[in-house]
Amino acid sequence: VTDHVTDRLPALLAGRLDPEEASAIRQHLDGCADCAADLRWARDLQEDALRKGLRHPGSERLLELVDGRGEAASEAEAAHLASCEACGREREWLRSLPPSSQAEAELAAWARPRARVLPLQLSGLALAAAAALVVIFLLPRDRGTLPDPTSLARFDPLPVHLDRSASPMSAFEESRLVGLERYVEADWEGARAAMRRALDERPESDEVRLYLGSAEVLAGNHEGAAALLRPVADGLEPAFRDEALWILANLDLAAGDTASAERRLQALVEAAGRHATAARDLLADLSPAR
C-alpha cells in the first residue's frame, strides 16, 4: 500500500478487512505519520462514544466476547458493557443459542450420505423393505434399469428443523413440526395429516409441499404427490426445487413418461445441485433405452 489509507480506517477499526489487507495497512501506518494520526483520532472518537453509550460494540465483536475468542475487552469497551442494557440483552440472547459445537454436530449428521442414513431411521418390516431398496440402490445397475421412485423419494429433515424449543408456536409451525416428526418415524399417515393442516395454514410453503409430496409417494399416491410437487419444481428455492425435480423425474419414469423425465433430469444437471451427478447418470442410462 503506497497511497494513504485513511479511507480504509473505518473497516480496519471494525475488523472488516481480510488479513492480507489489514496487514498491508498496518505496514503503511508504521511509516506514515499522517495516517497514523488519523487512526488515533478516529479510535479516540470511537472509544469516547463507546464509553458514553453513543455507540455499541459491533455484532461480530460481541459474538467474539461471548464465545471467548479475540482480544479481551478494552477499558472503554468493558465500561460500556457493564452499563449498557441493550448489549446485555444481546449477550444473553447469544448465550441462549445452541453452541457452535452442537450446530456443527447437527450439520454433520445431515451431511452423511442418505443411502447410509436411510435404514437407521426405519424399523421392523419397514427396515427389511428399506434394506432391500438400499441394496438395489447401491448395486451397479445395468444400463436401462430404472430405479423405484419410492426408494428415492425419502429424505431426512435437518435435526435443527425438528427443534421444539421455541414457544409459543403458531398453528402452522406446530403442524409442520408434527408432520416432520411423523415423517422421521416413517408414519406416512400421520405425516400426511399434519402436513395437510400446515398447508391449509400456509399454502405457499414449498417446504411443506415437498415433505407432503414425498410422504404421498411413500404412501403410494403418486398422482397426488406429483400435483403437490409441480409448483415446488417451478419455485425459486434451489434446494427444494432440486428435490422436487428429482422425485418428479422418478415418478415420470415409473409412469413411462421418459420425455418428461429427461427434461427434469436435464434441469437438475444444469442446476448443478445435489442431484446433478445422479441425474447425469440416469440420463446416460436412459439414452440406449429410447
Add this chain to the structure above:
Amino acid sequence: MATLFEAARAGDRRATSEILGILRAFARTVCRFGGPSGSRDADWEDVAQEAARRFFESGLRRYRGQGSESSYLYSIVRTTVLEVARASGRRNRREAAQEVETVAPPTDPLARLEVGAILRQLPESCRDLLLKVFLGDASYAQLAGEYGIAESSVRTRMTRCLRQAREMAAKGAAA
C-alpha cells in the same frame, strides 16, 4: 480435496448451493429463539438471505481457517440476526423520536463527546458523515446510496473530513 469454501471460491455452484442450505438451516434454528429484544421481528428467510449476502460479499473472502467452516457460517447467521434487530430498533427509535420531537427534542450526542466542539465547527455534511461512519458503523456503499453519490466520492469526502477534524483538534491542543 477442496473444502466447501474453496469450491465456492472457485465458482462451484453445487458448493454455493450447499452453503445456502446450511445458512438457511442455521437461520431457522436461530430465529426459533426469537430476537435479542425478545421480539420475533426476524423472519428466518430474510435472515438467511441477508446472511448469504454478507457471506458472499465479504465473509468468504475474509475466512482464513478461523474455526470450522460450519462454525463460521453459524457466526455469520448469529451476527446477522443481531444486525437485523439493531436496524429494526434504530428504525423504531427514529419513528418514535419523530412522534415526540415537539415534546422532548432528542439528546445531542455532540454535547457528550470530547471532540464534540470540533465536530460542531465542521460543515454539517462532514459532521454527519463522520458520525455515521465512526459511531453508526455505516458502510461506504450504504452512504453512497443515502447521499446519491458514488462510493469513491464518499471515501474521498470521509478522508478530507477526518483530516480536517484531526487538524482542527491538533491546532486547538497547540493553542
